[in-house]
Amino acid sequence: MKRNSEKIITTTIRIAGSSSILFLMLIFFFLLKEGIPAIMEVDLSSMLGKRWYPIEDLFGILPLLSGSLIVTVFSMLIALPLGVGTAIYIGEIAPRSVKEILKPLVEILAGIPSVVLGFIGILVLSPLLRRTFNLPTGLTAFTGAILLALISIPTIASIAEDALYAVPKSYRDASYALGATQWQTIWGVVIPAARSGILTAVMLGIGRSLGETMAVMMVTGNAPTVFTGISSFFAPVRTMTATIASEMGEVATGSTHYHMLFLIGIILFLVSLAINIASSTAFQKRDKKGQVTS
Amino acid sequence: MKRNALGIIFILSIIVTACGQTGASQGTGSGATASQSYIENKGSDTLVNLALAWAEQYQNDCPDVQISVTGGGSGTGFTALINGTIDIANASRAIKQEEIETAQASGFEPVEFIVANDAIAIIVNLENPISELSLEQVSQIYKGEVNNWSELGGYDRPIVRLSRETNSGTHVYFLETVVRLGSKEDKSIFSADTLLLPSSEGIIAEVRDNPNAIGYDGLGYVTEEVKKVGLSQIGSDLYILPSAETVVNGQYPISRNLYMYTRGEPSGFQKEYLDWILSPAAQEIVMELGFVPLEMVN
Numbered sequence: 001m002k003r004n005s006e007k008i009i010t011t012t013i014r015i016a017g018s019s020s021i022l023f024l025m026l027i028f029f030f031l032l033k034e035g036i037p038a039i040m041e042v043d044l045s046s047m048l049g050k051r052w053y054p055i056e057d058l059f060g061i062l063p064l065l066s067g068s069l070i071v072t073v074f075s076m077l078i079a080l081p082l083g084v085g086t087a088i089y090i091g092e093i094a095p096r097s098v099k100e101i102l103k104p105l106v107e108i109l110a111g112i113p114s115v116v117l118g119f120i121g122i123l124v125l126s127p128l129l130r131r132t133f134n135l136p137t138g139l140t141a142f143t144g145a146i147l148l149a150l151i152s153i154p155t156i157a158s159i160a161e162d163a164l165y166a167v168p169k170s171y172r173d174a175s176y177a178l179g180a181t182q183w184q185t186i187w188g189v190v191i192p193a194a195r196s197g198i199l200t201a202v203m204l205g206i207g208r209s210l211g212e213t214m215a216v217m218m219v220t221g222n223a224p225t226v227f228t229g230i231s232s233f234f235a236p237v238r239t240m241t242a243t244i245a246s247e248m249g250e251v252a253t254g255s256t257h258y259h260m261l262f263l264i265g266i267i268l269f270l271v272s273l274a275i276n277i278a279s280s281t282a283f284q285k286r287d288k289k290g291q292v293t294s
Numbered sequence: 295m296k297r298n299a300l301g302i303i304f305i306l307s308i309i310v311t312a313c314g315q316t317g318a319s320q321g322t323g324s325g326a327t328a329s330q331s332y333i334e335n336k337g338s339d340t341l342v343n344l345a346l347a348w349a350e351q352y353q354n355d356c357p358d359v360q361i362s363v364t365g366g367g368s369g370t371g372f373t374a375l376i377n378g379t380i381d382i383a384n385a386s387r388a389i390k391q392e393e394i395e396t397a398q399a400s401g402f403e404p405v406e407f408i409v410a411n412d413a414i415a416i417i418v419n420l421e422n423p424i425s426e427l428s429l430e431q432v433s434q435i436y437k438g439e440v441n442n443w444s445e446l447g448g449y450d451r452p453i454v455r456l457s458r459e460t461n462s463g464t465h466v467y468f469l470e471t472v473v474r475l476g477s478k479e480d481k482s483i484f485s486a487d488t489l490l491l492p493s494s495e496g497i498i499a500e501v502r503d504n505p506n507a508i509g510y511d512g513l514g515y516v517t518e519e520v521k522k523v524g525l526s527q528i529g530s531d532l533y534i535l536p537s538a539e540t541v542v543n544g545q546y547p548i549s550r551n552l553y554m555y556t557r558g559e560p561s562g563f564q565k566e567y568l569d570w571i572l573s574p575a576a577q578e579i580v581m582e583l584g585f586v587p588l589e590m591v592n
């Protein structure tokens with residue numbers, strides 16, 4: 001009897017566990033099925049062109065790739081120090097009373113819908129940036145990056161904080177016993193011990209930035225321009241996600257444009273896959289040196 | 295029987311308002327939605343406010359007809375019409391040949407109704423001293439050949455070009471009529487750094503805040519917080535501001551028809567609704583919302 005119920009429970013859990021793999025496979029096959037025809041229909045040279053204008057069958061994906069990368073990289077430059085810093089402050093430095101207020105606040109920030117942040121971006125942030133930096137327009141990659149940073153900071157902070165929490169107290173005690181200061185302990189002992197969890201937080205943050213659509217579509221101006229230098233940070237860009245979102249509703253099913261949008265979906269998928277693989281191989285090399293895995 | 299019922303409705307629609315007793319036509323109506331007086335109406339974002347105002351007024355007059363209106367863009371409306379999820383598609387451009395073919399392949403002939411006119415207003419920030427442009431100048435701006443307001447006699451500021459997304463009927467109309475100046479051979483397109491904003495309101499908001507911006511929008515959306523630019527026809531020095539009068543008398547160079555499309559010849563309450571839209575009562579609502587009626591009333 002006991003065995004039977006155990007069997008049922010393990011099977012259920014096994015199905016639940018493998019279902020995510022199944023869903024991933026289904027999504028990937030669907031993407032491939034709808035996106036691969038684009039490679040046949042559009043030749044490579046025009047696909048690597050610098051102009052995306054589907055009305056005239058110009059399907060150059062460079063501007064979209066460059067737009068997504070600019071916004072993501074820039075948002076990470078803002079979100080990483082702030083997110084990890086928040087986690088260190090909450091986990092290691094803040095007194096208990098402050099910590100109890102700050103932690104839920106960060107979680108509330110994570111719950112703000114991105115479309116609301118987009119509104120704030122249009123009405124407050126974009127005019128402010130235009131005036132402060134004397135830009136032609138406030139709808140730029142920079143504006144999008146700030147909003148994306150706001151969106152990904154809570155993700156990074158709460159996961160990194162969990163990782164710091166998982167570091168055993170004995171590590172810190174040992175460090176203090178050796179005469180290390182609090183900063184030396186944090187920098188030299190706690191962070192290295194929690195690095196795998198912190199890296200996971202960073203990866204999820206990047207994923208969040210790369211995949212975010214609504215807020216980005218509202219504030220980046222959506223002009224398909226290619227990266228030309230530092231000035232591109234302060235110019236309008238068009239991301240891959242915004243392109244899919246704004247054009248998918250219009251496109252005729254089965255047309256070249258339709259297949260191209262799915263191909264962009266495949267590229268997004270591959271980029272985030274590459275980020276995940278890169279981060280997990282980085283862990284495995286370091287794991288051998290011995291550390292706490294959270 | 296069908297002809298009789300339609301005849302009765304026709305007479306009713308003349309005598310009373312457009313509102314016939316829809317119940318009478320139900321027995322003969324064809325199609326799944328005809329059994330309940332329910333009209334699903336979707337498409338152009340330009341037309342959505344007008345379509346809503348019509349629907350509200352019509353539902354007041356005839357409480358047994360229910361009309362639901364949604365936006366999404368002209369192309370979205372055609373796709374939905376072809377997929378059979380709606381009864382009437384709103385569009386700010388005429389249906390394309392491919393769309394007609396897809397419709398025929400799915401078993402019906404789209405029927406076109408011109409329901410109102412719309413002028414495209416070129417708008418700038420209130421602080422911008424420019425108040426008149428020729429059509430060629432607007433074309434040069436959007437092609438990226440003119441990049442600073444000083445080249446047009448304004449302040450020394452960069453020009454920020456705003457446009458609707460490529461799925462908008464307004465975008466396609468503007469491309470053909472303004473950027474390419476109506477020439478079929480001309481294959482020039484918008485400058486790559488043109489900002490593509492997802493909504494009409496987004497364009498108004500950015501033009502209102504940004505002294506560098508130039509945008510275009512249907513006249514019905516333009517508020518007092520932005521400045522309409524007077525436009526001249528090709529080869530003329532006469533700058534005309536967009537308004538109902540200048541569109542109807544043909545002086546204002548960029549105006550277009552707004553359309554509704556049905557799945558085949560409409561019948562029953564759908565036909566009554568479309569007949570009502572073309573009536574003076576409904577065309578008055580067109581005026582109230584800042585669009586241009588089919589004919590000038592008085």
